[in-house]
Amino acid sequence: MENHQEGPERQESSGSKSPFRSRRVLSRHVLIASVAGCAVLGGVLVLLPWDRPAPPAPPSPGAQAMAAVAGGVPAALPGLAELIDAREKRLRTHPRDARSWAVLGGAYVEQGRRLADPAYYPRAEKALRTSLRVRPKRNARALAGLAALANARRDFPAARQWGEAALKLQPRRWTTYPLLIDAYTGLGEHQAAERALDRLTELRSGPAVLARAAAVYRDNGRREDAAASLADAAAGARAPAERAAYLERAGQLAWERGDLEDALRHFQEAVRLDPDQRAAQAGQGRALAALGRTTEALNAYRAALAKQPCPQYALELGELYEALGMPEAARVQYDLLREGVRGATAAGADEELVLGQFEADHGDPKAAVWRLRAEWRRQPGTAVADALGWALHRAGEHEEALTFAVRATEEKHSGGVRSAPYMYHRGMIERELERYGPARRHLAEALRINPHFSPLRVPAARAAVEALGEPPDTEVPVMGPETEGEREGAGAP
Numbered sequence: 001m002e003n004h005q006e007g008p009e010r011q012e013s014s015g016s017k018s019p020f021r022s023r024r025v026l027s028r029h030v031l032i033a034s035v036a037g038c039a040v041l042g043g044v045l046v047l048l049p050w051d052r053p054a055p056p057a058p059p060s061p062g063a064q065a066m067a068a069v070a071g072g073v074p075a076a077l078p079g080l081a082e083l084i085d086a087r088e089k090r091l092r093t094h095p096r097d098a099r100s101w102a103v104l105g106g107a108y109v110e111q112g113r114r115l116a117d118p119a120y121y122p123r124a125e126k127a128l129r130t131s132l133r134v135r136p137k138r139n140a141r142a143l144a145g146l147a148a149l150a151n152a153r154r155d156f157p158a159a160r161q162w163g164e165a166a167l168k169l170q171p172r173r174w175t176t177y178p179l180l181i182d183a184y185t186g187l188g189e190h191q192a193a194e195r196a197l198d199r200l201t202e203l204r205s206g207p208a209v210l211a212r213a214a215a216v217y218r219d220n221g222r223r224e225d226a227a228a229s230l231a232d233a234a235a236g237a238r239a240p241a242e243r244a245a246y247l248e249r250a251g252q253l254a255w256e257r258g259d260l261e262d263a264l265r266h267f268q269e270a271v272r273l274d275p276d277q278r279a280a281q282a283g284q285g286r287a288l289a290a291l292g293r294t295t296e297a298l299n300a301y302r303a304a305l306a307k308q309p310c311p312q313y314a315l316e317l318g319e320l321y322e323a324l325g326m327p328e329a330a331r332v333q334y335d336l337l338r339e340g341v342r343g344a345t346a347a348g349a350d351e352e353l354v355l356g357q358f359e360a361d362h363g364d365p366k367a368a369v370w371r372l373r374a375e376w377r378r379q380p381g382t383a384v385a386d387a388l389g390w391a392l393h394r395a396g397e398h399e400e401a402l403t404f405a406v407r408a409t410e411e412k413h414s415g416g417v418r419s420a421p422y423m424y425h426r427g428m429i430e431r432e433l434e435r436y437g438p439a440r441r442h443l444a445e446a447l448r449i450n451p452h453f454s455p456l457r458v459p460a461a462r463a464a465v466e467a468l469g470e471p472p473d474t475e476v477p478v479m480g481p482e483t484e485g486e487r488e489g490a491g492a493p
Contacts, residue, residue: 062086064239069106072175073208074245077276080111101131102141109149116310118347124149140169147179154350156186156379174204178212188381190415207233211246221416227253244274251283258450263287278308289320290452311340311354323455357387365394382414390425401429420446420453424461431464440468
C-alpha cells in the first residue's frame with residue numbers, strides 16, 4: 001500500500017519536470033539576463049557623453065525680418081535684404097503667389113523707410129498691386145501694405161483710404177490700426193486716432209501696441225504716459241532693431257522736453273543695439289550740439305546723412321552750420337536737401353512740408369506759402385498748420401499767419417501736443433502784431449518746454465523775451481488763446 005501510494009510522488013519527482021519548477025528556473029534566467037543587460041547598458045551610458053537636447057536654432061535674419069514686417073515693427077536692414085532676396089527668388093518660379101508679392105512689397109516699404117531711399121517705393125507699389133491683381137478679393141495684406149506705403153510717402157489721404165479698406169475686410173486684423181493711426185494723425189484727425197488706438201488695445205497688447213500708444217499720448221500732450229509706454233515697449237521688445245527703434249523714440253521725447261543727457265543716453269543705446277539706426281544718430285547730433293560738443297555733433301549728423309540722406313537731417317545740419325557761422329557749409333546741406341526732395345518727388349513721395357519749412361527761413365517765403373497752402377488743402381495736419389503759419393509770417397501776412405499758429409498750438413485743433421518750435425512761431429508772430437502779452441507768454445513757454453530746441457531760434461527767442469521785458473503790473477490774466485489778443489494786444493512791451 002505504501003509503495004503504491006508513494007509511486008505517483010516518485011514518478012512526479014523523477015519523471016517529467018514540474019511546471020512550478022520550470023517557472024522558477026525561467027525567472028532566474030531572466031533576472032540574470034536583465035542584470036547583465038543593465039550592466040552592459042550602464043557601461044555604455046558611462047562611456048557616452050550625456051548630451052542634453054540642443055536648444056532650437058535662432059531664426060535667420062530673414063525670418064526675423066518676415067515676422068517684423070508682418071507685425072508692423074521695425075526690421076533690421078540685413079534681415080530685410082535677406083527677406084527681399086528670398087521673396088524675389090520665390091516669385092521667379094511662383095509668379096502667382098499673392099502672399100509673397102504682398103510680403104515683398106511690405107519689405108520694400110520698410111527698406112525704403114530705413115534707408116530714406118524713395119527709390120524703393122515704386123518697387124513696393126508694383127509688388128503690392130501685383131498681389132492685388134493676382135488675388136483681387138479679400139487681400140487685406142496687400143491693402144494694408146499700400147496703406148503703409150502711402151504713410152511712408154506722406155500721402156495720408158491715400159493711407160486712410162487703403163487702411164479703411166483693409167479694415168473692412170478684416171476688422172480684427174490688429175496690424176491695420178497703427179497704419180490708420182498714422183494716417184489720421186497726419187490729417188489732423190486726432191479723435192479718430194484715439195478711437196483707433198482704443199480698438200487696437202482691445203485686440204492686442206505688447207511692445208508694438210505700447211509704442212503706438214506712446215505716439216498718440218505724445219500728440220495729446222501726455223508726455224509722462226508716452227515716456228512710460230515707450231520704456232515698457234523697449235523692455236519687452238525681442239529683436240535689437242525693434243528695441244533700438246523704441247529707444248530712439250524715447251530719446252526724441254526726452255529731447256522735446258529739454259532733457260539732453262537722457263536723450264543722448266537713449267540715442268546712444270539705440271545706435272549700440274542697431275548701428276543702422278540713423279534717426280538715433282541724427283538725434284545724437286541734436287543733443288550733442290545743445291550740450292556744446294560741436295565736433296561730435298557734426299560727426300553724428302554726417303554719419304546719419306551718409307547712410308540715410310533724409311532731407312530733415314540736412315536741414316538740421318545746415319542750420320547748425322549757420323549757427324556756427326559757417327554759411328558755405330550750410331549751403332552744401334541745403335543743396336542736399338533740395339536734391340533729396342527732388343528724388344522723393346520723382347518716386348511719388350511728398351516732402352513738401354520740409355521743403356516749405358526750408359524755403360520759409362532760407363529761401364523764398366512766398367514759394368513756401370504756395371507749397372504749404374497746397375499741402376494744407378490735401379492733408380491739414382498740425383505740423384502743416386505750424387509750417388504754413390510761419391511761412392505766412394515770413395512772407396509778411398501776419399494776421400493770417402496767427403490763425404494757423406493758433407491752430408497748431410490750441411488743444412482743440414492740435415490734440416494738445418507741447419512743441420517748443422510751435423510756441424516760438426506763435427510768440428514771434430504775436431510780437432510782430434504788437435500783441436505783447438501773448439507773445440511774452442508763448443516765447444517764455446517755448447523756452448520752458450525745451451530751452452535748446454534750435455541752435456538758430458533759441459537765441460532769437462531769448463532776445464525777444466528780453467526785449468519784451470517783464471509784464472506790466474496791470475496785465476490781466478486770460479484763460480483762452482482765442483481772446484488773448486483782444487484782452488492784451490495793446491499792452492506795451
